[in-house]
Amino acid sequence: xxxxxxxxxxxxxxxxxxxxxxxxAQITTxxxxxxxxxxxxxxxxxxxxxxxxxxxxxxLVGLAYGQRQVVDASxxxxxxxxxxxxxxxxxxxxxxxxxxxxTPDAILNPFKEDLKTTVEGMTAEKKISWATKQAYIALGxxxxxxxxxxxxxxxxxxFMPEALDEKLNLKAHGLRSVLLLPVGFRSDDDLFSGxxxxxxxxxxxxxxx
Numbered sequence: 566x567x568x569x570x571x572x573x574x575x576x577x578x579x580x581x582x583x584x585x586x587x588x589x590a591q592i593t594t595x596x597x598x599x600x601x602x603x604x605x606x607x608x609x610x611x612x613x614x615x616x617x618x619x620x621x622x623x624x625l626v627g628l629a630y631g632q633r634q635v636v637d638a639s640x641x642x643x644x645x646x647x648x649x650x651x652x653x654x655x656x657x658x659x660x661x662x663x664x665x666x667x668t669p670d671a672i673l674n675p676f677k678e679d680l681k682t683t684v685e686g687m688t689a690e691k692k693i694s695w696a697t698k699q700a701y702i703a704l705g706x707x708x709x710x711x712x713x714x715x716x717x718x719x720x721x722x723x724f725m726p727e728a729l730d731e732k733l734n735l736k737a738h739g740l741r742s743v744l745l746l747p748v749g750f751r752s753d754d755d756l757f758s759g760x761x762x763x764x765x766x767x768x769x770x771x772x773x774x
Contacts, residue, residue, distance in 0.1 A: 568713065573762055575712035578719045578747070580755035581637040587749060591716060592640060595748065598710040599642075602703040606680055608658050610650050610696050611703055612740055614643040614733060624732060629724040629745065638719070639749030643733065644703055645740040646696035652681045693741075700743040707746055721745035 566574065592615065599613045616622055622636040629635045647654075659677045662668055687695065704720055711718040726742045729735075735742060751758045764770075 571712045571715070572709070574715070575708065575718075576757060576760075576762065578634065578638075578717040578749075578751050578755065579757045580752040581634055581639070581717065581719075581747065581749045582752045583637040585639060585750040587639040587716065591714060594714060595642065595707060595710065595716070598707060599644075599703055602699075602706045604699050604702070605695070606658070607662075608650075608654055608680075610647050610654055611700055612645045612647070612738070613703075614645060614735070614740075614742075616641040616643060616733070621732075625724075625729060628728045628732065629721060632721065632723065634719045634721070634747040635724075635745065637749070637752075638717075638747030640747070642707065642746040642748060643729070643735075643742050644700045644707075644744040644746065645735060645742050646693060646700055648736070648739045648741055650684065650687075650692040650696060652685055655681045655684055697743050704744050704746060711748060716748055717751045718746055718748045721747070 596613065596615065599611075600609075602611070604611070616625075617640050619636060622641055625635050625641070626633060635641055655677060659673050663670070663673060684692070708718055708720060710716075722744060724742075724745055729742050730740070733742070
């Protein structure tokens with residue numbers, strides 16, 4: 566299938582086959598895809614939590630307002646942002662740039678100091694908002710990769726983040742959950758899987774100047 570055909574194939578899976586599991590290679594692909602997501606300034610201020618444990622996920626169903634995809638999917642991906650975003654993240658990023666690209670400090674330092682000023686000039690609330698917007702970029706990237714790999718997924722905003730953070734002990738890692746993405750394989754009796762995709766014509770959604 567072409568990429569457009571695969572995006573046509575993709576839908577927000579309502580019912581997963583609870584007996585089918587993603588391979589280790591497929592999970593590795595999704596983890597690498599998340600790690601390669603385009604992020605502002607290249608700062609990796611997001612984390613991905615991969616939850617495979619079925620018993621644990623059963624406890625999360627109520628926190629997702631009864632949405633069974635959380636437990637019936639092969640794995641649950643939780644996209645998180647850092648509680649604290651500061652100059653240390655900038656330092657870590659530029660240390661990686663220097664180590665990987667061997668770029669001299671004379672070139673890196675002006676950019677590094679500029680970015681530190683930018684980050685430290687944000688309020689804590691703005692930093693979380695900034696990171697959350699990037700979490701949606703990661704979500705879109707993961708969903709596209711899922712479509713290409715013919716992995717079913719269902720993006721979720723509808724859950725209780727603070728309760729889920731507590732259940733998964735995310736605070737201990739300095740994280741807060743933003744989005745959920747159950748991944749796996751659609752059930753044969755998911756009525757939504759055979760429905761035609763409803764979209765406006767491209768001529769109505771794209772403006773060419």
